[in-house]
Amino acid sequence: MLTFNHQSYPHSNTRHSTYGKKGMVATSQPLAAQAGLEILKKGGNAIDAAIATAACLTVVEPTSNGIGGDAFALVWTKDELHGLNSSGKAPKAISIDAVKEAGHDEIPTHGWIPVTVPGVPGAWAELSEKFGRLPLEEVLEPAIQYAQEGYPVSPTLGKYWNFAYKSFKEKLTDDVFKHWFDTFAPNGRAPKVGEVWSSKGHAETLRSIGKTNAKSFYHGELAEKISQFSNETGGYLTAEDLAEFQPEWVKPINVNYRGYDVWEIPPNGQGIVALQALNILKGFEFPERDSVNTFHKQIEALKLAFADAGKHVTDEGHMKVKAEQLLSDDYGELRRKLIGEEALLPEAGDPSLSGTVYLAAADGEGNMISYIQSNYMGFGSGLVVPGTGIALQNRGHNFSMDPEHVNALAGGKRTYHTIIPGFMTKGDQPVGPFGVMGGFMQPQGHVQVVMNTIDFGMNPQAALDAPRWQWMKEKVVEVENRFPHHLAQGLAEKGHHIKIALEPNSFGRGQIIWRNPETGVLVGGTESRTDGTVAAW
Secondary structure: OOOOEOOOOOOOOOOOOEEEOOEEEEEOOHHHHHHHHHHHHOOOOHHHHHHHHHHHHHHHOOOOOOOEOEEEEEEEEOOEEEEEEEOOOOOOOOOHHHHHHOOOOOOOOOOOOOOOOOOHHHHHHHHHHHHOOOOHHHHOHHHHHHHHHOEEOOHHHHHHHHHHHHHHHHHOOOHHHHHHHHHHOOOOOOOOOOOEEOOHHHHHHHHHHHHHOOHHHHOOHHHHHHHHHHHHOOOOOOHHHHHOOOOEEEOOEEEEEOOEEEEEOOOOEOHHHHHHHHHHHOOOOOOOOOOHHHHHHHHHHHHHHHHHHHHHOOOHHHOOOOHHHHOOHHHHHHHHOOOOOOOOOOOOOOHHHOOEEEEEEEEOOOOEEEEEEEOOOOOOOOOEEOOOOEEEOOHHHHOEOOOOOOOEOOOOOOOOEOOOOEEEEEOOEEEEEEEEEOHHHHHHHHHHHHHHHHOOOEOHHHHHHOOOEEEEEOOEEEEEOOOOHHHHHHHHHOOOEEEEEOOOHHHOEEEEEEEOOOOOOEEEEEOOOOOOEEEEO
């Protein structure tokens, strides 16, 4: 059983961990967390609560996710951990040659080229059918109400909505992006903090998904609207691409870190980066968190893990190197030996020699879920299917244009994916779900949160509040502006190129729920860098 210090992290805000027993939902938006708790009180389980929360997040935090994004989940139920990969493939019609013929040497961030098949509605339906207790239509009702009636925009949401609007206003001048502005800037600007925003089209789309268990999205009226919009505006996505989509149940992967099993979704997700880094770090001792030695070794381990993932990770069926090879103890030891006293430029090894929202939910029966969904890069592609509120993701931007690269763009292929849910167990008992969203910060956040918990005995809120660092590229490391100056200086002396970030938004947003196996008591923490909350019962 985890034991931790109940004090807040020094110099953080004074928020403490939240306790409950019958149920808990932790996420970045209070309205969404409360919607999940409402479903629990209606008789739903943790999986129902997670779906309700996720659906609400597409409405109350559209800057980070939407119906047109992808999703992954780790579900603990009946003494077993299940993994769901609901990421979509590239349209069959797209290819490296097609992108070059369209005048691009690199995959653009907006428009149809980076759009892949959305997996979010399929994830909701699959989770509901396999593990849910209430009808999907009922579970989506809170989100439908917020979309139909509107809600007041929260402070952090309003800030990033305005950032996105200003950027899109400058960059997205083609008529194909008109529907984004009609939907998300109906008054010719982003909604202000406290202003009520609604989307009737979004509400109707959610109703259709609920009534049909998402079949309308892949085979019916919504699929027709998506494919028609694509066909009329030069897109690659077809009705056939949508009809062939199916979420995939996968076997989670793990490493044992100091007696605890840390679990992630296997590739095409980047959870393997966090696991590989922990596999390297478990060979060191860390007597204290706030030391140059601790941060230096964490950074170096993650650099090595990212280098390997960048070379080897893609859609699992296309990988030449298997996850087990990257996570073997022998390979971990080989990579560990590369870490010295100075910062190194990361290079991939050879194992053969050896925009996003996250939520966690739990109920009083022992069910727990770690769930994440995203449109990528904020609002995604900038494309909104007319009249539906469906903002399409730009996940395909992660594909490589190098035909020899393992993650090379190809029709019908999943790309290297950044969004990752985490889960921790000890022996045959669940400890609970955790996650830190935010692009390539995610595995870095996972490693920092896991070590804060296991190595340094920090309670969930303190583990999240602790100042974070982020490796950017080569020897460049960003630290938060409240990161201790003397430690930043010490890292610089080891050769790291330290940059102090003025804004906290690039360091991820996390949630944690741990469960006491003896009492069933739940303890949760939520992100202090955003409008996050823990709703408990």
